[in-house]
Amino acid sequence: MRALPWNRARTLAAELATPPPPENVPIGDAAGRVLAEPLRALVAVPGFDNAAMDGYAVRGAGPWRLTGRVLAGCPDPGALAERTAVEIATGAPVPAGADRVVPYEEANREGGLVAIRADAGRAWVRDHIRRRGEDAEPGDELLPAGSLVTPVVLGMAGSVGADTVSVVPRPRARVLLTGDEIVRAGLPGPGQVRDALGPLLPPLLAGFGADVTGVSVVGDASAAALTAALAATTEEIAVVCGASSVGPVDHLHAALAGLVATVHVNGVACRPGRPQVLAHRPDRGTDTGWIVGLPGNPYAALVAAYTLLAPLVAGLTGRGLPGLPTVAVSGQARPVPGLTRLVPVRWDDSGAVVVPRDGAGYLGAAAQADALAVIEPDWTPHAPARLILQC
Secondary structure, three states: OOOEEHHHHHHHHHHHOOOOOOEEEEHHHOOOOEEOOOEEOOOOEOOOOEEOOOEEEEOOOOOEEEEEEEOOOOOOOOEOOOOEEEEEOOOOEOOEOOOEEEEHHHEEEEOOEEEEOOOOOOHHHOOOEEOOOOOEOOOOEEEOOOOEOOHHHHHHHHHOOOOEEEEEOOOEEEEEEEOOOEEOOOOOOOOOEEOOHHHHHHHHHHHHOOEEEEEEEEOOOOHHHHHHHHHOOOOOEEEEEOOOOOOOOOOHHHHHHHOOOEEEEEOEEEEOOOOOEEEEOOOOOOOOOEEEEEOOOHHHHHHHHHHHHHHHHHHHOOOOOOOOOEEEEEOOOOOEOOEEEEEEEEEEOOEEEEOOOOEOOEOHHHHHOOEEEEEOOOOOOOOEEEEEEOO
């Protein structure tokens, strides 16, 4: 199979997956999930006319005779008579008949009378009353399906009366590290390599919207071990690290053949990260049974994760492929004919600048970066480039 252009591979990964049936969860458990149905108001917001400022609710022409006080939580403040006022707190219900709330800083109070200050200007003509339903009425759609549930969304859901929201289940992923040379703890010995992807991928996938259930090491001896590990995977996504190329112990393609998996992506025309794979098991639905092969070199694996894993999770959660902002990029990025490069960049006053010394096997430049710049073959220094913001 021919290596796909980077844009096509990324788009395809998002298009192929479909989200599973939704579930209702308490709003306290919904952070980081994706709305499966639009968020609608269950109550009016505000639910009643209320004061937008601390001050005096008044009726008619001033000066006004002060007749009482209304605080937040008052069930019924009654009605104001002509040319009377009540002291009122922000958020308290406005008495019927009130024309406006005069803030403390625009009012003079002498004894039992309230008047507009002479130096108040024309600011006092604002009524400082939040009217019932001016922000939302029951049934109004506030956010569409596919929206990410952020802390602000949770606050809004609570404010409109929601106790639960309908969300897409977060996909689960299992990470399979291949390689007899991998050491997961301690100092590596001769011929050994400390694992970088085991610590990197779980939080990275969490940022994408998936949960990693475990990280396992699979030996290089034969394709049978990898085939068995993939066959035993019940999670929606299996992420295989280090077996996606064509070396003597790169067994992913043999394992996929043994599982009769459909290979949708077998190589991407990008640097680094060309040997990446997206496949699907035919015995599973389109919301599960996905296999993603990442290169073993850590930075190449990071590039591949943003190329295939992030869009795949976006498809499984119903978010769709996120757009990429465009920013002017400066520095030495060395475009490559026929390939898309992804290079680490960090912010400066002019936009983004390339972090030097990026290489497929080392995460140092990426660790210093704010984003990855998508450098197309025709890019020139200081020209705009799309950015992938790092999780």
